[in-house]
Amino acid sequence: MPKILVIDRCFLSRTGLAHLVSGSALNVEIVQTDDLLRAREYMKEKPDVVIADFYGFLHDLHHIDQLSSIFAASSSKTRFILLPAVKSVLLENYCATQNVWFNADKSCSLAVLNEALQNALTLSHAKTDSRHIASLLTLREEQILQLWKKGDSNESIAEHMQITVKTVYTYKRNIRMKLGADNRFTLFRRGTELAEI
Template identity: 45%
Template sequence: MYKILLVDRCYFTRTGLESWLNQTDFFPAAFLVTALNNLMLAKEHIIQWQPDLIVADLFGFKHDLHHIEQFSSLLAACGKENRLILLQSGEDAALADYCAQYPLQASLLKTAPLETLARVIDAAVLERPAREMPQIAAPLLTRQEEKVLSLWMEGRSNQSIASKMCINRKTVYTYKRNIRMKLGMDNRFTPFLSLPESVN
């Protein structure tokens, strides 16, 4: 059983790839797939869930505030134990040069044929030994907590989040407290703080 983390802002890409990866006709190995649309949450998943393979579209996040810090944080979390495939929704020379500093399994555009992507994924997972099937495959955050975190990262107030999700404002506070505890955040401003700049 191989664990794959999909990181993509596009809902349709995440659900489409997740469905495609779970079709056993295409791949000789079985996959446990988690899909996320948040770079900070993805970094925490890499550290704690330790996927064998990360498939990410960083191009979709390049206009985010503090995107370089989030990219470096995510890319630094990828280590020897997992492989990174960039499946980009567009081309950007500066982003490509930046990502080239990190070990990548492959970099493809989303327009690449599925057969090509399947070969790249097969090569990446076959380089690693299979893990035993986990007894419990629980995500780090619940679906509701992921929704709250996404809205929180957009800068919405507790009242706005409560209205959007049709829940009580006190429930939003509880979700935020749980998110901070699970992600090891020191205070309520942690998701919005940029990482310190590296000195060269």
């Protein structure tokens, strides 16, 4: 049975979305939460679809990258449907670097939302995800991988990306983990897979 996680601060939105999903012809398990810590725990169950309004949580976050734990905990088949109540440039820029299936605001029609949900569930169960290896990485990770492949030093990458050297190390570790490389040498031995990145 497909699992759907609804993350939203607004009680009415959460229950309305849960009602929309349960009222459709879909036979699904729905979990809803208004807490990001609980959402991270629910992500361990690898839901098929996550419907979220992260805007309500922005004032609680020390940094927008705290949302990355939710995206990182998802499986390759998880589809994110984002429905922010209010537009936020910070949130839009961050979400553009993540693997988002459908992005609209809460004023989108129920028919459009229901169609996006149906498509997400159909595709998440249709087959195993056969995405190109690069699509496992965020945009920033892809940029860092390109610089890394060119042979740029950590300091050079940090300067180019306007981040700290420690952050470069973190990105490199995440890249190795996502691509299943035990160490940096393994990563580049698999050059045929990474050549088109």
